[in-house]
Amino acid sequence: MDATSQDTSDAPRGGAGERTLLSVEGVTKSFPGVRALDGMRLDLRHGEALALVGENGAGKSTLMKLLTGIHTPDTGSFFLDGEPLHVTGPRHAREQGIGIIHQEFNLMPDLTVAQNIFIGREPRKAGFMLDHRALNSRAQELIDRLALPLDPRRTVASLTVAQQQMVEIAKALSHDPRVLIMDEPTAALNDAEVRTLHQLIRRFLRPETGVVYISHRMEELTSLCDRVTVIRDGRYVETLRTDQVSTQEVIARMVGRELDAKAGPQNVRQDRETLLSVSGLSTKALLDDVTFELREGEILGFAGLMGAGRTEVARALVGADPVTSGTVTLRGRRLRITNPAHAARHGIGYLSEDRKQLGLLVEDGVDTNMALSSLKERFTSFGFVRDRAIRSRAEELVAALRIRTPSVGQTVKNLSGGNQQKVVIAKWLVKECDVLIFDEPTRGIDVGAKEEIYRLLNELAQQGKSLIVISSELPEVLRMAHRVLVMAEGRVTGELAAHEATQEQVMHYATLRPGAPTAPAAAHDSTRPRIPEAGK
Template sequence: MTGQLLRLEGISKSFPGVKALREVSLELDRGEIHALLGENGAGKSTIIKIIGGIQSPDEGRILLDGEECRFSSYRDAIARGIGIVFQEFSLVPDLDAVDNIFLGREMRDRFGLSRKRVMTERARALFERIGVSIDLTLPVGRLSVAEQQFIEIAKALSLDVRILILDEPTAPLTPNEAALLFRVMRQLRDEGIGLFFVSHHLDEIFEVCDRITILRDGANVGLTRVDDCTMDQLVEVMVGRRIENSFPAKPSTVPDKVLLEARDLSIHDGGPKSHFDLREGEILGFAGLVGSGRTETALALIGAIPCRGKQVTIGGKITAIDGPAAALKAGIGILPENRKADGLILPFSIRDNISINNLPKYTRKSGWIDRGLERETTLTLMRELQIKAPSEETPAVSLSGGNQQKVVIARWLNRRSRVLVFDEPTRGIDVGAKAEIYRLMRALTAEGYAIIMISSELPEVIGMCDRVAVFHRGAISRILEGADINAEEVMRHATASAPTPVQH
């Protein structure tokens, strides 16, 4: 089943002070997986919202099956067979999968009573169609992120969608879960459904997509078939320049001065213990499979979660860290995995977010805040970190992912935290912003900061880290250095296919 399903012609959209889209044209065929690529701020989200009826274009035409149409709302687009699975799900955690799929359009008998059995059978048929097993009795809040995503897809299929838009669907998934999602996507493509796929992971584009549309600064700058391009070519078109090597050169030597030591750190009762040190001017990677204890160990280190034992030495002195406040006082800052939920107060301004942990430095003896000094410090940090925003009063929610990360980093630099824990620092940001974050991390270590970087991306771990602590079953199984930092060694120790672990 082939033929053009959707066509956008000359779509333009402006917001106050911003030209979000500039005469964008693109098309989607039946039975096609079409990638939408571009840096954050390139216009992808605006295009998605226009296709889904959430926003209306200022100029241009939308043609569905060759017929011009205008959507007055998302409900209107759904009625025409267009569904979107957003990054942030629209599920009710306390309801089961069946009730979520049919929420707002429940099946009822002539007496107004719920036909739960019929809805359950239809939900089961939807999951059988895509080959996914879901416990239909559990509240969705108790299911995995991948299972919740498949519920969103099933909900879209229950509406007889012909066009399905997946916005960063793999960001929270493990590699195995992503592989299952790709199988489902290919199956839907084979049924004649057209899919738009948005992802910052270019390897996924080559694995599952047929064609690619690239947006830059609100304009369509490229359309190509996956078979006709390389990853380097995509990056060059996306960012408007070549990124020869995203990873800055590692220093030839790393100082031996130890800033922090952790001994006998255990996250489980009777479980294995981790031992590691962190040196001035280095990036120490925490690597391992999902569930291996990487993030839990970092959170236990700063006292954000309980641990079964630890001894932490900072600057040669044993330091009690029984909570994040104590970690903050000891000079440890954290860039959390979920920056929006845990790292930022999104409605607050850049200035507020940078200052929030540092108010005493701006407080005069009278008790009043020195707003002039606060603003001066904020603007200095924005220049140093190249935070792109109209002003220091710009709300954090309006920033791109990369700039949001920089705001959190600025907070800890403002606090002069010498030890920084970066948990998935480049998750959900584009290739250009990733390169900026990498350069910033190297600039910080050159100034003597010490960084723990937790990452699920193996190339990132290998390219950025001076040493790598590999985790397996809740503890460090090996610390790799030098030439031993390679994919084979990391995976050997992460999967316990290596000999008996040796801890450093």
């Protein structure tokens, strides 16, 4: 893959053997209404990190659940070191030497790091009393061996997301697996944390072990993996060496078509009417005198490093965080918004970065989720819910947004990440909001689904909706935004029009201390601040 921007010290191991450690042959799996896998194959070599890529819904998670005994295949075979592998459940998978780290953490927040790592295997005194000293000692030995920055006595709830990810890894490695499956392990990590994780994976890889690595961050594949297996629509496509194929070639195989990597914002105009005005917005915790305007039919991008205050602006606008000063004016009318429901009544919708926790009822159907924001106003008559009206509107939006679902009654948890995001968008379209705030709209979504979300956001803007897009991915901001606001330490440090916005200029403003001169330095200026690693 194209590695022109990669540090050569992060090159793939290149020492993976040719002997096969794990193989999958002709595996098929169907669920009601859908064939998830069709003749799937895969081979993992000894000492290898193998990337597994595909769009959301391609079958990656289904294959991993088959390997770990959560589901049973309809047909096909698994082999470990050439011997038939029959897994009857997750515990049996661990006993066979197969460990998995799921994208969504499976931790108990009120327990300590040590208790989470050895849950169900705690050392006991007199056969029944928990031996805390021995438990913490065992956990510390493992943590030291893995060189993790963890305290075994701390509760998981007190840890950062990156540290919680490390606990998941330690828990998986405590079983001494031979095959470690990692499903989107870096989705919530910044660049420095990703490098730490990759170092840990390299230490795990030995001649007798291997890693199956699932990620939507295509740049990671070059730095970590030896080969990449591409699957599409439940079928095996091809396995390629990462040093012999470009990122764009991998993406084209994933989605079955070429994507325009150089696409930019559409329909950029400067003559739009101002819809939303924010002046002097401040909060006790972070924000300080945030001022900006949002125009009709405009996509306004918010960029900045981790902790810059972008999400805090969104939360303050919709009343989720208390505001200490400042004004918000919509269509010339000053608003005093006290909570997100109040914001929605004024036509301001907020799509949180955590769609499963804050945006969806994952155990309910697509139609129910779409109607949530407007149930009382649009779908209730004389105290009765109008199910037929909900179903009809949901069917219209499924078609308009190209949501892949067998029916509008399908449980949301069964949809891919990209389609779940479209359901959240549909919920706010039912509400007919004029202002839509998207916080990390493509987090955890594959490249093909990203293109669909980009298309949808552009269509909404062209229909007159005004969008605020917050993203940690600079290329995403530059591709989508008609204007870019850059934040640092709770303040707006720069504003760039689409035609002048570059990654270099955005990072200049993102690293400015509040109150420092805001004019971008010339490229040759030696006094320009060094660009640190970017995070959320």
